[in-house]
Amino acid sequence: MKKSAGILMYRRTQSDILVLLVHPGGPFWSKRDEGAWSIPKGEYLEDEPAETAARREFAEEMGHLPDGTLQPLGELRQKGGKHVIAFALEGEFDVSTLRSNLFEIEWPPRSGHFRSFPEVDRAEWFTLSDARRKIIDSQLPFLANLEALGVNSTD
Numbered sequence: 001m002k003k004s005a006g007i008l009m010y011r012r013t014q015s016d017i018l019v020l021l022v023h024p025g026g027p028f029w030s031k032r033d034e035g036a037w038s039i040p041k042g043e044y045l046e047d048e049p050a051e052t053a054a055r056r057e058f059a060e061e062m063g064h065l066p067d068g069t070l071q072p073l074g075e076l077r078q079k080g081g082k083h084v085i086a087f088a089l090e091g092e093f094d095v096s097t098l099r100s101n102l103f104e105i106e107w108p109p110r111s112g113h114f115r116s117f118p119e120v121d122r123a124e125w126f127t128l129s130d131a132r133r134k135i136i137d138s139q140l141p142f143l144a145n146l147e148a149l150g151v152n153s154t155d
Contacts, residue, residue, distance in 0.1 A: 002082045005054040006041025007066060008073060008142050009091045010151055011125070017151055018125040019143065020093055021134055022061060025100065025121035027107055037134040039086055039142060040120065050085045061120045063099025066091055073145040078138040086142045088149060095123045 009020040021037040023029065029036055040061040044053030051070050059065040070087035077083050100118040107115045126134055131143055 002043055003046075003050075004041045004043050004082055004084045005050040005057060006039040006084060006086050007054050007058045007070065007089050008039045008086055008146055009058075009066065009089050009093060010146060011090065011092060012151070016127050017146075018127060019131050019146070020095075020123060020125055021131060022120040023122040023124075025118035026103070026105065027117070029121075034133050035136055037124075037126075037131075038136055038139060039084075040123075041084060041086070043082075051087065054085075054087050060101045062093065062123065063097065064093060066093075071149055073142045073149075076138060076141055078136070084139070086139075086145075088146050088151065090151070093123070095125065098123045 011018050022040050023033075023037050040058045042053070042057030042060065044050065054070065055066055066089055068089050068091055070089055073086040073088050075083055075085040098120065100120040102116040103119055104114050104116050107113065128143055128147065132140060135143065
């Protein structure tokens with residue numbers, strides 16, 4: 001069973017909570033928007049702590065190692081069977097500084113030509129209501145779990 005760990009970064013504004021989501025790079029996702037975004041995440045092995053993997057994957061996909069205390073958001077199973085564990089982290093990230101790692105695939109298919117694409121081609125801050133439309137359906141519970149932590153309170 002493949003396991004991934006990721007971070008749902010959030011920040012507070014005077015009127016709302018914003019969450020940071022990423023859009024997958026590569027040709028398969030280039031024309032998809034709503035229902036295509038995700039938390040920054042990636043696979044890890046059983047002997048690696050999920051928190052460590054979440055920070056590493058955030059750094060690989062965003063180009064920035066996040067600081068701060070991670071708050072568990074739970075674990076879920078995506079449609080493809082992968083288990084994803086997520087953590088909330090209050091923080092700041094300037095989306096204009098995005099520097100994602102690359103992956104290589106044969107493109108176009110069966111052409112014999114291999115091309116490199118960024119694992120993440122965009123990152124954006126969304127309100128929770130907008131994020132519910134943008135995030136892949138299987139990760140919706142992470143948004144609800146973030147709200148359940150009380151991050152939108154003004155205390």
